[in-house]
Amino acid sequence: MTGPIPDQGIAVSFELFPPKTEAGVAALGRTVDQLATAGPEYFSVTYGAGGSTRERTLEVVEMVGKRTGLPVAHHLTCVGASRAQIDAQARELWRKGIRRIVALRGDLPEGETLAEDGYHDAAELVAGLRGVADFDISVAAYPEVHPEAASSQADLDHLKRKLDAGASRAITQFAFDTDTVLRFIDRARAAGITAPIVPGIMPVANFNNIKRFSLGCGASIPDWMEEMFAGLDDTPEMRDMVAASVATQQCQRLVAAGVDAFHFYTLNRPGVSLAICRALGVPVRDTAERAA
Numbered sequence: 280m281t282g283p284i285p286d287q288g289i290a291v292s293f294e295l296f297p298p299k300t301e302a303g304v305a306a307l308g309r310t311v312d313q314l315a316t317a318g319p320e321y322f323s324v325t326y327g328a329g330g331s332t333r334e335r336t337l338e339v340v341e342m343v344g345k346r347t348g349l350p351v352a353h354h355l356t357c358v359g360a361s362r363a364q365i366d367a368q369a370r371e372l373w374r375k376g377i378r379r380i381v382a383l384r385g386d387l388p389e390g391e392t393l394a395e396d397g398y399h400d401a402a403e404l405v406a407g408l409r410g411v412a413d414f415d416i417s418v419a420a421y422p423e424v425h426p427e428a429a430s431s432q433a434d435l436d437h438l439k440r441k442l443d444a445g446a447s448r449a450i451t452q453f454a455f456d457t458d459t460v461l462r463f464i465d466r467a468r469a470a471g472i473t474a475p476i477v478p479g480i481m482p483v484a485n486f487n488n489i490k491r492f493s494l495g496c497g498a499s500i501p502d503w504m505e506e507m508f509a510g511l512d513d514t515p516e517m518r519d520m521v522a523a524s525v526a527t528q529q530c531q532r533l534v535a536a537g538v539d540a541f542h543f544y545t546l547n548r549p550g551v552s553l554a555i556c557r558a559l560g561v562p563v564r565d566t567a568e569r570a571a
Contacts, residue, residue: 356385453481
């Protein structure tokens with residue numbers, strides 16, 4: 280068992296996704312053991328479109344909690360379910376001792392609409408969860424604007440609705456242009472948002488995959504990244520070194536601007552995220568020390 284490292288200055292949290300097989304879950308356990316050596320504030324586990332990984336997500340949440348003794352946030356979306364179904368699931372999570380939730384609307388499958396008797400957006404979902412139990416709720420924020428938002432101001436207004444409904448913090452979509460993140464935080468503060476805004480950090484695990492994923496979520500890839508990572512997917516060790524350097528520099532700029540917490544989208548790969556933590560001065564215990 281381990282817990283958050285006190286007085287480390289910078290708080291970190293790690294996002295995981297549920298593997299498709301039991302063998303994958305077992306392998307993820309070893310990844311979790313490595314990530315826990317950085318003393319994260321909590322882990323989070325993603326939730327497939329329309330709740331498609333519901334059982335596996337819960338399995339991973341419980342596994343991570345048992346292995347580490349740390350809080351684990353269960354992602355929860357409202358697409359494809361009624362309010363009654365979501366409320367029942369939330370009550371079950373609370374009964375199982377899960378106190379943290381990342382509340383998201385979720386992606387609509389093509390051609391489908393939100394259920395009439397469901398929560399219609401993340402703000403409504405947050406309010407509904409607040410009515411179920413006293414969860415610690417995180418919500419998403421979009422430095423480069425959500426692809427479906429009518430405007431950047433409408434997107435910011437919606438973020439404020441989510442926080443006013445009872446969310447404790449916002450975690451940003453990854454953005455590789457640090458100035459974009461800083462401008463977004465400034466705009467949020469000017470709009471009266473006082474809750475913590477935690478930058479989401481995406482270490483590059485495979486540059487071509489990141490490019491494809493970014494297209495779908497509205498995140499841009501700067502030209503300098505194209506040049507820096509050109510051809511590196513064929514040399515993974517060098518790519519990981521460059522990825523750690525790029526993300527560390529981004530975090531250092533954000534720390535200099537007053538940011539003191541980061542949420543790492545680990546893609547279930549511990550090495551680069553741990554290297555970044557170490558470079559930022561976050562104490563990382565070795566495995567022998569943790570076992571003792």
